[in-house]
Amino acid sequence: MKKRSLIQKSIYAVITIFAVLVFNYLLFRVLPGDPLSMMMRNPKATPEMIEGMRQLFGLDQPWYVQLYLYFKNLLAGDLGMSFYFKQPVSSVIGARIMPTIIMVGLAEVVAIFAGIIIGLIAAWKRGTRIDVATLGFSLVTYSMPTFWLGMVIVVVFSVNLHLFPTSGILTPGMTYQTTGAMVADYIRHLILPTLTMSIVLIGEYALTMRNTLTDVLSEDYITTAKAKGFDNKYILRKHALPNAMLPMVTLIAINLGLVVGGTVQVETVFSWPGLGSLMYEALRARDYPLLQGVFLLVTVSVVVANFIADITYSYIDPRVKE
Amino acid sequence: MKKNKLLAWILALLVCISLAGCGGAQTTEGVNTFRIGTTTSIDTLNPLSSYMQVGFEVFLLIYDPLVRYDENFESVGSLAESWTSSEDGLTWTFNLREGVIWHDGEPLTSDDVKFTYDLMMENGLGYMYSSYLTGISAIECPDEKTVVIKTEEPKANMLMNTTPILPQHIWSEIDTEELELYTNASPVGTGPFKFDSSSEGVIKLVKNDAYFGTVPAMDECVFVSYSNTDTMAQALSLGEIDGAFNIGYAQKKQLDADENVTLISGEIPGFTQIGVNVWTDPASKGNPLLKDKAIRQAIDCAIDKQKMIDMVYGGEGSVGTTLLNPGQFYHYEPTAEELRSYNIEKANARLDQAGYMDTDGDGIREASNGSKLEFSLITIADNSDEIKAGQLIVSDCEKIGIGIKNETMDDGALYDKIISGDFDLFIWGWGGDIDPSVILELLTTGQIGANNEPHFSNAEYDALFLEQATMMDEKERQAAVFEMQRIAYDEAPYIILLYDNNLQAIRSDRWTGFKQIPAETGLFFLNINFDNYINIKPIVE
Numbered sequence: 001m002k003k004r005s006l007i008q009k010s011i012y013a014v015i016t017i018f019a020v021l022v023f024n025y026l027l028f029r030v031l032p033g034d035p036l037s038m039m040m041r042n043p044k045a046t047p048e049m050i051e052g053m054r055q056l057f058g059l060d061q062p063w064y065v066q067l068y069l070y071f072k073n074l075l076a077g078d079l080g081m082s083f084y085f086k087q088p089v090s091s092v093i094g095a096r097i098m099p100t101i102i103m104v105g106l107a108e109v110v111a112i113f114a115g116i117i118i119g120l121i122a123a124w125k126r127g128t129r130i131d132v133a134t135l136g137f138s139l140v141t142y143s144m145p146t147f148w149l150g151m152v153i154v155v156v157f158s159v160n161l162h163l164f165p166t167s168g169i170l171t172p173g174m175t176y177q178t179t180g181a182m183v184a185d186y187i188r189h190l191i192l193p194t195l196t197m198s199i200v201l202i203g204e205y206a207l208t209m210r211n212t213l214t215d216v217l218s219e220d221y222i223t224t225a226k227a228k229g230f231d232n233k234y235i236l237r238k239h240a241l242p243n244a245m246l247p248m249v250t251l252i253a254i255n256l257g258l259v260v261g262g263t264v265q266v267e268t269v270f271s272w273p274g275l276g277s278l279m280y281e282a283l284r285a286r287d288y289p290l291l292q293g294v295f296l297l298v299t300v301s302v303v304v305a306n307f308i309a310d311i312t313y314s315y316i317d318p319r320v321k322e
Numbered sequence: 323m324k325k326n327k328l329l330a331w332i333l334a335l336l337v338c339i340s341l342a343g344c345g346g347a348q349t350t351e352g353v354n355t356f357r358i359g360t361t362t363s364i365d366t367l368n369p370l371s372s373y374m375q376v377g378f379e380v381f382l383l384i385y386d387p388l389v390r391y392d393e394n395f396e397s398v399g400s401l402a403e404s405w406t407s408s409e410d411g412l413t414w415t416f417n418l419r420e421g422v423i424w425h426d427g428e429p430l431t432s433d434d435v436k437f438t439y440d441l442m443m444e445n446g447l448g449y450m451y452s453s454y455l456t457g458i459s460a461i462e463c464p465d466e467k468t469v470v471i472k473t474e475e476p477k478a479n480m481l482m483n484t485t486p487i488l489p490q491h492i493w494s495e496i497d498t499e500e501l502e503l504y505t506n507a508s509p510v511g512t513g514p515f516k517f518d519s520s521s522e523g524v525i526k527l528v529k530n531d532a533y534f535g536t537v538p539a540m541d542e543c544v545f546v547s548y549s550n551t552d553t554m555a556q557a558l559s560l561g562e563i564d565g566a567f568n569i570g571y572a573q574k575k576q577l578d579a580d581e582n583v584t585l586i587s588g589e590i591p592g593f594t595q596i597g598v599n600v601w602t603d604p605a606s607k608g609n610p611l612l613k614d615k616a617i618r619q620a621i622d623c624a625i626d627k628q629k630m631i632d633m634v635y636g637g638e639g640s641v642g643t644t645l646l647n648p649g650q651f652y653h654y655e656p657t658a659e660e661l662r663s664y665n666i667e668k669a670n671a672r673l674d675q676a677g678y679m680d681t682d683g684d685g686i687r688e689a690s691n692g693s694k695l696e697f698s699l700i701t702i703a704d705n706s707d708e709i710k711a712g713q714l715i716v717s718d719c720e721k722i723g724i725g726i727k728n729e730t731m732d733d734g735a736l737y738d739k740i741i742s743g744d745f746d747l748f749i750w751g752w753g754g755d756i757d758p759s760v761i762l763e764l765l766t767t768g769q770i771g772a773n774n775e776p777h778f779s780n781a782e783y784d785a786l787f788l789e790q791a792t793m794m795d796e797k798e799r800q801a802a803v804f805e806m807q808r809i810a811y812d813e814a815p816y817i818i819l820l821y822d823n824n825l826q827a828i829r830s831d832r833w834t835g836f837k838q839i840p841a842e843t844g845l846f847f848l849n850i851n852f853d854n855y856i857n858i859k860p861i862v863e
Contacts, residue, residue, distance in 0.1 A: 035734070042449065045449045046453075046772070049446050049447075050772075056502060086365070086366045158560060162560070165557075166560060168522070170524070268550055270553065271550070281363065286734060
């Protein structure tokens with residue numbers, strides 16, 4: 001029974017990824033404009049050179065041949081050649097993936113912990129001033145424009161307080177005596193983008209946590225537990241939290257999938273050389289193969305994260321097990 | 323358990339903050355590093371396939387051409403020490419400098435020059451540079467230090483050929499098919515700077531102590547790419563970087579007020595223009611009324627360009643007239659009679675005289691056949707400056723009875739429309755060069771379907787274009803180029819709105835010895851001249 005549903009889910013996941021791939025591919029081809037026009041709109045470019053470029057990237061072929069070749073190469077693990085960087089898409093993405101994972105991964109961890117704690121306090125102190133304050137905080141940060149928040153953080157922490165550098169990943173031009181010095185420099189650069197990213201995420205977690213926990217706390221079994229004379233902390237830990245965590249798992253899984261692509265704004269403000277800023281660059285340069293590569297990565301990570309959430313669900317929620 | 327974790331976090335944060343306190347933006351001791359912020363990142367380090375601004379800046383410093391431009395944009399010897407040209411102007415002999423070595427220690431020979439030029443000419447690669455080589459028919463190397471270049475026609479821009487010379491011993495190893503995709507991860511040149519590293523949007527160069535010319539005063543030159551101009555301006559104010567180019571108008575006030583920063587606004591070759599569809603071919607889908615130059619001239623006359631510069635471009639830029647920039651030797655300034663400065667009455671009179679009257683009283687003029695003077699103006703969707711400029715044009719043209727409908731689209735879509743002649747008017751820009759041929763060629767008949775956006779065709783203009791390219795006498799060439807600009811200005815296939823400026827800055831509390839090139843009107847960086855990179859030196863406290 002369980003094995004069958006696992007196989008079923010895997011098949012769905014593969015179908016989803018395939019459908020998104022085809023959709024992405026066609027989406028970019030439907031967009032108006034020649035992908036090479038940006039690159040070649042130059043008073044010094046001759047038509048022969050543009051034609052040469054087109055051949056180099058296989059753009060002289062009919063669209064269905066291009067589609068066939070795309071999938072054929074994809075199966076062989078070849079994501080194509082970036083128009084802009086003139087390098088294989090896989091190596092361009094490979095060079096940018098770590099900064100994003102580190103920054104957003106850290107921000108997620110911070111946001112999840114802080115969000116759960118804030119939501120928990122709010123739900124427990126429901127109706128009090130603390131609840132109103134945390135609710136207000138969550139709503140404000142949740143709806144805050146990321147770009148603007150990033151600029152405010154730069155102004156406060158870099159310009160006024162001189163605590164952290166404005167942007168980048170390492171101090172440009174620095175030669176490090178020790179690895180430790182480099183790591184320390186990396187961390188100094190990491191803090192502001194991570195802070196921005198986690199503030200953006202905290203609201204969502206805190207709100208979800210508060211709302212589900214409030215629901216759970218009004219259930220009969222909580223009243224029963226109270227009647228039995230258990231102390232509040234015990235009830236919260238053993239009875240309320242496990243049930244309230246279910247929607248959180250889904251949310252966290254979806255957000256982890258978005259780790260890869262959901263950072264365009266933060267990375268742009270802080271010039272953080274990750275996948276988000278890469279996506280932005282690729283879009284500006286109309287670099288379809290690179291865009292498709294990044295989208296593929298995002299798709300796969302969202303689908304895989306959901307898949308894992310599905311599986312985890314069946315373990316932590318007895319109701320789903322059947 | 324949880325308490326411990328929280329404690330660990332707080333501790334980690336404290337450590338970081340203390341590190342921040344003592345760190346600052348210092349560089350390695352005893353080494354002075356000049357860090358320049360830019361808004362574009364480099365696409366590739368391969369000069370044959372790079373087309374980004376920063377790329378040229380980096381190649382300018384790593385590689386040497388035969389000749390370079392001095393601070394007045396006159397050609398001076400670089401790898402070539404001296405040169406002569408034959409009586410008929412068809413044979414050029416360049417004598418290379420003695421003792422020039424590549425960054426990897428190999429000596430430079432005349433074969434490297436021949437190899438580089440042949441590579442570009444045979445494979446059509448490196449279009450940013452190979453266009454300088456047009457007209458060269460043969461290159462010979464009689465000895466290690468002599469290059470003889472032959473042309474079929476005299477080549478007026480021979481000394482404007484700033485193609486970087488590449489090392490044969492490295493590039494000849496690469497298959498022809500692979501050339502374009504070669505990463506050139508560690509470029510080797512002969513220039514004043516050696517390549518050190520490129521990662522995470524930061525390119526680091528170090529000075530070449532063995533350089534044959536003046537060795538740079540700075541030890542290291544680092545290019546840092548920023549994804550937005552706000553952060554770049556803050557970084558400059560904070561001293562994280564020492565200079566910057568492509569600064570946004572919005573940051574001008576902040577940096578102007580900063581006493582540690584010297585901010586300049588210099589003329590960058592090129593312009594922003596309205597392109598008018600003047601294609602006479604039946605395939606043209608533009609409004610046929612625009613083929614009448616009276617209407618084009620009237621529009622030009624009706625646009626308040628200075629107001630546009632002030633309102634849209636933060637006052638940075640100068641009013642546009644002819645094809646070449648006012649700061650250049652080849653710029654033609656229209657006579658008082660030819661000049662179409664902002665004048666609504668004159669524009670109205672021009673239309674009246676040409677017979678366009680508003681007969682039905684709706685505020686829009688009509689031609690004698692009853693068709694209205696209504697045109698569409700396409701602007702690029704993500705260029706907010708040009709969209710705003712478009713709105714000003716609409717209200718300006720209203721005053722002379724011409725109806726303009728604004729339309730925005732993606733630049734790729736606009737490009738397709740331009741190529742197929744399916745437009746009335748659009749706003750876009752071009753970047754220029756010192757050699758006037760680059761911009762002048764845009765309006766030649768041969769470029770229709772490619773870079774000749776208005777589909778303009780004028781036999782006299784075409785003939786002069788070919789002639790000027792063979793005129794060895796500067797004055798004579800200037801006269802021909804003047805005449806071409808006069809024709810283009812009178813015909814007005816392009817209505818040049820403004821010559822763009824670039825905002826650039828240097829931390830003058832830390833560095834000295836920089837200057838605008840050319841003086842007064844020019845730039846610190848993004849020149850084909852590298853004097854600032856050589857001469858800027860740190861202020862020793």
